Amino acid sequence: MNFLTPNCLPMFENFYKKFDNIFSEPSQRLNFRLYGTGLMLEIKRKNIWYMSEHIIDSDYQPMHHYMHDSPWYENGLNDQRVDMLDSNRSTKSCDDGYGIIDDTGNPKSGNSTHAARKQWMGSLGKVETGQVVVTSHYADSRKDWPIDHRPYLPQKWVDEHNELNGANGKELYVFKSKLTLGLELVDDMIRRGIRFSHLLVDAWYGNSPDFIKGVESRECLYITSLYANRRVYFPLAGDESTDEHSVKDVVTTLNDDAYSETQYTKANGDICTVYVADLRMKVKNLSGKRRVLIVKPTLQEKDMRSIDVLMSNDTLSDVPSLLHGWSFRDKIDKFYLRGKDDLGFDQYQVRDDKPIRRHWYMVFLMYTFVIWHRQCGSFRKWCNNACQTFGQLLDVIRTKLMIHFHKWCMENRERWHAFLQNEKGIPMAAIMD
Secondary structure: OOOEOOOOOHHHHHHHHHHHHHOOOHHHHHHHHHHHHHOOOOOOOOOHHHHHOOEOOOOHHHHHHHHHOOOOOHHHHHHHHHHHHHOOOOOOOOOOOEEEEEEEEEEOOOOOOOOOEEEEEOOOOEEEEEEEEEEEEEEOOOOEEEEEEEEEOOHHHHHHHHHHHHHHOOOOOOOOOHHHHHHHHHHHHHHHOOOOOEEEEOHHHHOOHHHHHHHHHOOOOEEEEOOOOOEEEOOOOOOOOOOEEEHHHHHHHOOHHHOEEEEEEOOOOOEEEEEEEEEEEEEOOOOOEEEEEEEEOOOOOOOHHHOEEEEEOOOOOOHHHHHHHHOOOHHHHHHHHHHHHOOOOOOOOOOOHHHHHHHHHHHHHHHHHHHHHHHOOHHHHHOOOOOOOHHHHHHHHHHHHHHHHHHHHHHOHHHHHHHHHHOOOOOHHHHHO
């Protein structure tokens, strides 16, 4: 049964205590625990009302106040979480790890939610009404965890609200592109001292000359992919007046002898064999040449949907190392998937900026809870079966919550029966039947 008891399991309590200094009131600490553990439940929605309906002796209003109005510093909670991760031997960032920047969309009905407008949702592959948030992520061969986020405010939304705020004497919003927010998150990783060998970004970021120049000015190595229509300068057979071509032209014209068979290890440990052309070429609107890898599954492949074209400013690493590094980029996509499907990253029903950001940070925290215990070896004590995936780890946690709930019900029959009668409308005769 997917209900929470008023008291906290020791495995949760010991984790939550690490953040008690963020809160000044006992009610804040209580609702911090209830909200965090509520995100772990296997219930239909992870919003305040639905979670409060599944917590015994809980009420909607105190939890809503905790998320919406209660005076605690959500950025401080996230800073402390990242500091905890990066100061522990089992979870800290490493020189062979990777920093990742990407964005995700959260569909919302109507325009009442903060910064919600009709815009491109990469996670849906279409234009939809909702919010977009840019996030940073850390990953290596042993673990991954979210770092921070920046909500994206669409230009039209900023203009409309600044017109209203200016007339009312309120603070004005500042428009920042997703590219600018991505660079802010790179600066944030550097400021925090998070170690990583390469920054990984998808083609939307990598095809922006300004973003690439910004990353290079920060002296970061990066790996990104190029769109098929990206313009490059590279001599091809038959050129007469110009050597400017699209990436697709280069891929489809290049001779087979330009490719070398290459084996590399993916992030998941699988060995993969591909055919790679390791080239140096000038990319339009970028000064100098960049390293470009054209990666085919077979020599005969011509379909651009099956071919990766990667760009990097790393001229020293060998090809297998770069391909190995690039395979970590989807760690952030998997986090978005788990964060939404399992922890309710996009299921908030609050409308204002602060409670939305608090919800996202709480999801970051509970994802960290799972990773923290896995890296510290807790699951070996909790389960005899080998747990590899996030879903398997979460299933163990939910099972422990269920066992704890049943024990509590046995020890608190009257309170459980009162909850069923008063909150769920189940008559005593049906309970005792």
